[in-house]
Amino acid sequence: MRLRRTLTRALPLTPAVALLLLFLAGPIAYCAYIAFTDLQLTGQAHSSFVGFENFRAAFKDDAFLNAVWLTLVFTVLSSLVGQNTLGLALASLMQRASKPVRTVVGGIVITAWVLPEVVAGFLLYAFFRREGTLNAILDWLHLPTQNWLFTLPILAVSFANVWRGTAFSMLVYSAALNEIPKEITEAAEVDGAGGWRRMWHITLPMIRRSIGTNLMLNTLQTLSVFGLIWVMTRGGPGNRSQTLPLFMYEQAFQKSMIGYGTAVALLLLVVGSLFSLVYMRLLRTEV
């Protein structure tokens, strides 16, 4: 009787669980399996189990290590430094700004965020190209111009990611700052604490949980960026902006080594899972 009631109650869960098992858990399990095989895209009837061979090969592969390094640079520059700091700065400036300015600025920054990934990629491609807007401005200021997508591709795509992703941090921090009681900041202000000291001693400690969640989510988001970089540079020139998702794609499809590409994917997934677990610990009181 009790079991039956439990089962009836769980019934509405079945469509969702079926979809999740078939199309999410399934591929992840399959990923964990083919990462240990030498599966290739073409001309191969059977794949065989090769153990840790793909991983061993990866850590000896300069192109892989390059991708790891670039992913690290991309994540630290665009997510930890760029989106996070700029988002906090925008949010705290907005606390003091007048309403029309707040609306306009919020609108522009959020539009960049809502825009489809590929469109954002094109806009920043146009911005950074040799004939693009950035060089036009530098020229006007009599500063040296350069072909940004060629000389500093990883920097260009990192800026693109900041442009696109800052709105998220801005919204998270705006919400967090709005929850700080006015009396506390006002009391500190009357006591003569300047802007930076208030930020460091009052605001930051009070929003530290938001900082944690924001950093986690930004990092996870940035780890899986593909379209933006693909549109802007295809990972090039050479492989100087080839982060792990693009490396994975190249190995699996352009070089037809699905097994090797999946091994890289599995590593990405493991790193993502670790971040995900930390994020859950930060949120653990919520469930």
Place this chain on the structure above:
Amino acid sequence: MPVRKTLRSRRTGRRLAADAGLLAVAAAFALPLAWVVLSALDPHAGLRVKVPDGLTLDNFDAVLKPDITYTPLLNSLILCGGGTLLTVVCAALAAYPLSRFRSRLNRPFLLTILFATCLPITAIMVPVYALFVRVNLIDTVQGTIFFFAASQLPFAIWLMKNFMDGVPKELEEAAWTDGASSLQSLVRIVLPLMGPGVAVVTVFSFVMMWGNFFVPFMLLLTPDQMPASVSINDFFGNRGTVVYGQLAAFSVIYSTPVILLYVLVSRRLGGGFALGGAVKG
């Protein structure tokens, strides 16, 4: 009094400084956006932001054709509409027992969902491709819809459950005593009461799928089935030299629906809508 006076003037000064700082940042953010809008209307658009030589709608005329715009947008609509519908229905059903009944399994289930919310979906696209080839779902619209729905489901369930928790249980209990089933009370009472919540989940799922490039890029092969997020690449490549004005016009057409949807929902819920359920940090 003097203390208050200095505080107030200091505050005005700070407001001006904040306004100036914000406007400077906004200008930098606006430049790439200005490019797309101005170039779409410019008969001689290039890669840099400039005041158009003259205003024209020729770029829009040139791209508003079945093979360039209508077919890809229709494909996007089918993929994202189907995916969103599936996501919202499954999420609403799943959220109901999680929100209404106590069970020892709720917590582990919700934790798993939360965990899945954060996984980098990009990473599993290669095995998904390999799996889809095996089960003959590759290059099918329904396969892509299923995957879209599955990838969006964890977040949708999470959001939906949080919104549903906000609907008081008493009204449903009244309906139950009148003999309504759980499904009836979900459809007739709970969902209408959480209308804004359902709207948020719907719009958020749709916007995420509409902009997604990697999933259809991997799972679809036939050009006729490609959504706008992938077909936009055709402006480079096979058409020879890139006509930037047309690319910009297409970008505007393709981006407008999601921006409008966002405005619609965020107005109603007061900004930052999607974050309410996810990051209550």
